[in-house]
Amino acid sequence: MIFLVNDWKLLLFILNFTAHYVMDNPRIVQLKQFLEKDPHDAFSRYALALEYANAGLLKEAQDEFETLLQIHPTYTATYYHLGKLYEKQGQSAKAKSIYEQGIELTAQLGQTHANKELREALFILTESENN
Numbered sequence: 353m354i355f356l357v358n359d360w361k362l363l364l365f366i367l368n369f370t371a372h373y374v375m376d377n378p379r380i381v382q383l384k385q386f387l388e389k390d391p392h393d394a395f396s397r398y399a400l401a402l403e404y405a406n407a408g409l410l411k412e413a414q415d416e417f418e419t420l421l422q423i424h425p426t427y428t429a430t431y432y433h434l435g436k437l438y439e440k441q442g443q444s445a446k447a448k449s450i451y452e453q454g455i456e457l458t459a460q461l462g463q464t465h466a467n468k469e470l471r472e473a474l475f476i477l478t479e480s481e482n483n
Contacts, residue, residue: 377403379403383396383400387400398416398420400416401416401433404416414441417433425457426461428461428463432454435451444477447473448477451470451473452474
């Protein structure tokens with residue numbers, strides 16, 4: 353979703369609010385510190401992506417999820433949450449692709465619960481597009 357802001361004061365307020373939220377959120381600060389010490393810490397990167405998503409910072413969340421998949425492609429929970437994030441941003445094709453990748457991986461790893469969740473997410477997305 354893209355908003356056009358004609359009032360520069362409003363834009364400045366939004367940018368400052370976002371910056372302060374991130375700086376004032378102790379979980380985000382702590383997770384970023386963990387990642388400074390160990391950039392390959394999959395759990396901290398996953399948790400940071402979720403914190404960003406919960407804060408409405410979708411671009412930051414997307415960046416962290418995508419980085420996580422590059423570093424740890426077998427961190428299977430990422431596929432579901434990144435797919436949902438793509439859906440929120442209206443990127444259905446990307447969501448489908450990431451769900452399909454996750455379905456294939458979880459099948460290979462024998463993770464039946466995660467596989468079922470990804471299949472359901474893909475089914476719901478596909479059904480919503482067909483209606």
